[in-house]
Amino acid sequence: MANPASYRPKTGEIPTNPGVYRFRDPHGRVIYVGKAKSLRSRLNSYFANPAGLLPKTYAMVHAASSVEWTVVGSELESLQLEYTWIKEFKPRFNVVFRDDKTYPYLAVTMSEKYPRVQVMRGDKRKGTRYFGPYTAGAIRETMDTLLRVFPVRSCSAGVFKRAEASGRPCLLGYIDKCSAPCVGRISPEDHRALAEDFCAFMGGEAKRFINKLEKQMADAVAKLDYEHAARLRDDITALRKVFERNAVVLAEDTDADVFALHEDELEAAVQVFHVRGGRIRGQRGWVVEKVEDFTTPDLVEHLLQQVYGEDGDTHGRLPREVLVPVAPSNQEDLANWLGGIRGAKVDIRVPQRGDKAALMSTVRVNAEHALKLHKTRRAGDITVRSQALQELQEALDLPVPLLRIECFDVSHVQGTNVVASMVVVEDGLPKKSDYRKFSITGPAAADDTAAMHDVLTRRFRHYLQDKSAQVDESVLEGDSQDRASDAAVLDTTTPAPKAKFAYPPNLVVVDGGQPQVNAAARALRDLGIDDVYVVGLAKRLEEVWLPDSDFPVILPRTSQGLYLLQRIRDEAHRFAITFHRQKRGKAMTVSALDAVPGLGASKRKALLAHFGSVKGVKAATVEELSEAKGIGPALAGAIISHFAAEGSEPLAVPAINMTTGEIIET
Secondary structure (H helix, E strand, O other): OOOHHHOOOOHHHOOOOOEEEEEEOOOOOEEEEEEEOOHHHHHHHHHOOHHHOOHHHHHHHHHOOEEEEEEOOOHHHHHHHHHHHHHHHOOOOOOOOEEOOOOOEEEEOOOOOOOOEEEEOOOOOOOOEEEOOOOHHHHHHHHHHHHHHOOOOOOOHHHHHHHHHHOOOOHHHHOOOOOOHHHOOOOHHHHHHHHHHHHHHHOOOHHHHHHHHHHHHHHHHHOOOHHHHHHHHHHHHHHHHHHHHOOEOOOOOOOEEEEEEEEOOOEEEEEEEEEEOOEEEEEEEEEEEOOOOOOHHHHHHHHHHHHHHHHOOOOOOOOOEEEOOOOOOOHHHHHHHHHHHHOOOOEEEOOOOOHHHHHHHHHHHHHHHHHHHHHHHHHHHHHHHHHHHHHHHHHHOOOOOOOEEEEEEEEEEOOEEEEEEEEEEEOOEEOHHHOEEEEOOHHHHOOHHHHHHHHHHHHHHHHHHHHHHHHHHHHHHHHHHHHOOOOOOOOOOOOOOOOOOOOOOOEEEEEOOHHHHHHHHHHHHHOOOOOOEEEEEOOOOOOEEOOOOOOOEOOOOOOHHHHHHHHHHHHHHHHHHHHHHHHHHHHHOOOHHHHOOOOOHHHHHHHHHHHOOHHHHHHOOHHHHHOOOOOOHHHHHHHHHHHHHHOOOOOOOOEEOOOOOOEEOO
């Protein structure tokens, strides 16, 4: 841990202007980003009395080794720059609102030829309409009910193509929950119109469709077509079931997000109800750990900044009205910023009375329960993780806490398509953004030990290069700060390039026994790295091997430390196997067009799309080949010459689907 006094800037060097500041650790990583109306006042508060800081703030200033700042022209600019840097650097000590659940959305892929209805999680995609978020059970029940009335395609691309090729629809097509565009039962235009009706219903136009079906039912009864009338009656019942599931809580023209929070000294839980058309369309929740001594207005400001800044308004999810429990800091600037994202005015208000205040009370109760549930679960989770890391450190007799562990695994089939994986665990939890894949070729692919030596060498060579680059950058920034000391301004608005491998692990785990461990340790020694420890976990008896040791370390079968190692090893194995299968599948899926000189992947696709198969390409003339996109007369001649040299009827190498073993016609 660094002493904050060792990097404390002189008070006179810090400007009193508004700005944004960054704390960096010894490896150059940004670990905290903050903004202030007065940089001098805010930064001095970190160094004046470090012992009096909150526990997490105390840990942050002692984990840092430098601080730098950027002066901006206004508080609105500082708000924008702070959000930009938090999104770019993802500092570990910043307030991060983590979902207490992963809420799914009901999505309609309107960008496809045949739009698809599906349940989606994660990043939002362009050209897709989203409704929600919902709870998992409610969204699937809603989707199943609506497909009865709006039989839009809901199958995956693979199922759709198989049905299209076979001429037979899937089960949903037979039970009338899909209009079966795959076999031509409905035209692309009519299917798109059906998807538009689905979106219109989910967007709040339910009464229009119910009234339309009621009129059709009355007409069917008048024509004595009772069977059709009964089906329409059931459709109306289904729509009403979905429509009435969300009771009206506010005026029907109200579009608002209602936020409430419940907090204690260390954490806060946030809940939001998404109200559209006066009805609660979805619910979402977050839990946040406090770093600085934030007030409730500060928390609300960071909440709105991260929630709407992350999602943007690409799908119209930012409503006209945002209801919050207390007015956020910089309310006017924040409203202007959100208005710029939405493209229209956004009102941030605190409801005082009436239906909106009553709804906020309900949201607040949900936040209170969410925090209690989070603390109950987290208490057990932290205890187990801490016990596992402590047991592992003691069993291996390591002098440093295991804050970051990296595990490596090699995968191949009889020495072909050799690949390796690197998975990362920080504080006992996987950090998937830092996972890496390696392809291994040449002499390094001869055996597992050579492959392990190659992978460790490549990974830590990158670390040394990134570390050297960051040292050079810090020297330049130090010179800049010296030159700017007279003006008390440091301008670092241009972000440094991200270093992929700049943060080293405390422990490297390899999948294997003594040979693999010794190879990994030798790779580190060759690079001059002596502060990273290496162990191996052998599968047969689950024994732990140390470098240059004749006897393994045997951990008890009930040890949480052994269980942690097993989970890391299994995750590395899974990740490596997945990459190996992808690489093997690509290697085994080949075509006769692959050998044509000058014919790249995009032009091969263009040819197959134009002629339908390799057989059609072979039968084409130079003029016909030139009609395909990207194919000129010279390349067309080369294709003709290639197949002519092979013979009048060259045999194409079949493409193979590695999942099913099916031979695909090319």
